[in-house]
């Protein structure tokens with residue numbers, strides 16, 4: 360895992376996106392705070408922890424202590440979303456909010472001024488290697504417009520199916536943080552995969568402040 364992360368960073372990735380699944384909110388189980396803590400000394404890159412779990416409040420302190428820089432939670436999984444975002448900030452991390460493909464942007468109206476990033480899921484969360492859902496492009500553009508209208512400065516991240524054939528549309532819609540899993544880690548040359556994907560993104564939106572993100 361450490362070797363793969365470092366290979367992607369050599370290809371231009373600047374953020375390590377960690378998908379945390381609990382087998383309840385999403386039908387899969389992945390990593391917990393010990394893995395984040397173990398990976399922390401490997402790189403100084405920002406750790407972007409995406410919690411796909413119920414009871415996020417219970418685990419936020421552990422992920423912060425393990426070395427998370429950013430922590431994002433799902434709108435659909437947090438009954439007291441405002442409180443949860445504040446809790447993330449209290450633990451020294453930058454808060455983000457995530458919406459699933461079926462969740463409209465309008466559900467975030469009251470929290471857009473509290474977040475560092477909004478993550479638009481472009482697949483239904485749970486597994487890697489899924490096909491990009493094109494309706495998410497409209498949501499990214501909508502968020503970019505709302506941000507401008509309200510003079511806010513959250514960043515727009517997209518997660519799921521970001522690959523060579525979709526990345527141009529994603530950045531043209533307004534996303535700046537691109538999470539890539541299969542597109543970077545499948546095949547034998549992770550560094551070249553990351554470099555080529557970032558190059559394709561930059562070519563599509565030369566003015567955008569893009570950041571390459573890899574999913575660990």
Ligand code: ZN
Pocket residue numbers: 376377378409518538
């Ligand atoms: Zn994710």
